[in-house]
Amino acid sequence: MSAVSKAIWIRRVVIALAVVVATPLDAAACPSCLAAEDSDVQMAFLSATVFLSLLPLGLLGGLFLWLRRRSRQLDAEEAAGVIRLPTAPPRTNRAA
Amino acid sequence: MVAPLPLRRREPPRSVNRRELVPSPVLAMLIFVITELMFFAGFISAFTIMRGSAVIWPPPGQPRLPVGETAFNSALLLASGAILFAGSRRFRDRPAQHRRALLAAIVLGGAFVALQGREWLQLLAEGLTMHSSALGSFFYLIVGVHALHAVVALGVLLLLWLRMGRETVPRPTLAAAEIFWYFVVGVWPVLYWRVYLS
Numbered sequence: 001m002s003a004v005s006k007a008i009w010i011r012r013v014v015i016a017l018a019v020v021v022a023t024p025l026d027a028a029a030c031p032s033c034l035a036a037e038d039s040d041v042q043m044a045f046l047s048a049t050v051f052l053s054l055l056p057l058g059l060l061g062g063l064f065l066w067l068r069r070r071s072r073q074l075d076a077e078e079a080a081g082v083i084r085l086p087t088a089p090p091r092t093n094r095a096a
Numbered sequence: 097m098v099a100p101l102p103l104r105r106r107e108p109p110r111s112v113n114r115r116e117l118v119p120s121p122v123l124a125m126l127i128f129v130i131t132e133l134m135f136f137a138g139f140i141s142a143f144t145i146m147r148g149s150a151v152i153w154p155p156p157g158q159p160r161l162p163v164g165e166t167a168f169n170s171a172l173l174l175a176s177g178a179i180l181f182a183g184s185r186r187f188r189d190r191p192a193q194h195r196r197a198l199l200a201a202i203v204l205g206g207a208f209v210a211l212q213g214r215e216w217l218q219l220l221a222e223g224l225t226m227h228s229s230a231l232g233s234f235f236y237l238i239v240g241v242h243a244l245h246a247v248v249a250l251g252v253l254l255l256l257w258l259r260m261g262r263e264t265v266p267r268p269t270l271a272a273a274e275i276f277w278y279f280v281v282g283v284w285p286v287l288y289w290r291v292y293l294s
Contacts, residue, residue: 044148048141055137059130
């Protein structure tokens with residue numbers, strides 16, 4: 001990049017930043033800003049945000065806890081001498 | 097001249113006595129179901145915000161959703177899931193009975209899809225379309241995507257039912273398909289509550 005084009009690029013960035021800083025109220029694109037006057041909508045946004053934030057944590061956490069419980073269960077079975085061979089699934093569910 | 101490097105023999109992999117914590121098809125299906133849950137969560141959140149923004153609900157000139165009829169359909173779907181769950185646990189080692197429970201679940205699930213289709217035709221005739229209002233758009237999107245999942249899951253269960261009649265089906269494969277059906281059944285009450293009852 002030449003020195004001239006670099007200067008032009010920097011100038012554009014500075015102008016863009018100045019616009020962003022100077023005109024936040026005119027560009028009320030944020031859903032929370034748009035909904036600021038209505039408590040129902042605010043509550044809807046809040047509940048949706050909380051729901052979407054906690055759901056993946058809950059799902060992955062649940063999966064992790066289930067796998068950990070299963071691992072402990074297999075440990076206990078091994079300690080008790082139960083042999084559970086891996087991989088090959090039992091083929092016993094053929095209908096008569 | 098550089099002397100060629102001596103060829104190193106690659107050691108054969110040591111046989112590690114690895115245990116299988118969860119069968120691969122089951123784990124894969126669980127991960128898939130988690131992503132699908134996020135997919136539906138996005139729909140529900142968008143619907144909740146749209147519903148909260150609406151001044152009048154349902155939109156003027158739009159029909160009411162058939163809450164009572166759909167409650168009956170929902171009962172069929174829940175019964176389908178319950179029968180499959182009970183059959184899968186109870187008849188683990190009795191494949192003929194297990195196959196019968198699978199068929200019962202498929203029939204009940206098929207009845208749910210058919211009745212939902214009938215309900216859609218009625219709503220379309222009453223003027224609720226994808227373009228008529230935000231309610232129509234969200235209704236057909238959310239319920240339609242769920243119906244699509246139900247049809248796919250029923251197809252998979254039907255294929256497994258047919259396969260069980262002529263050959264053995266690995267248990268993990270069957271369990272993975274059943275998990276997908278439980279997901280279809282389990283997510284429906286939430287959709288019903290948000291879309292029909294809100």
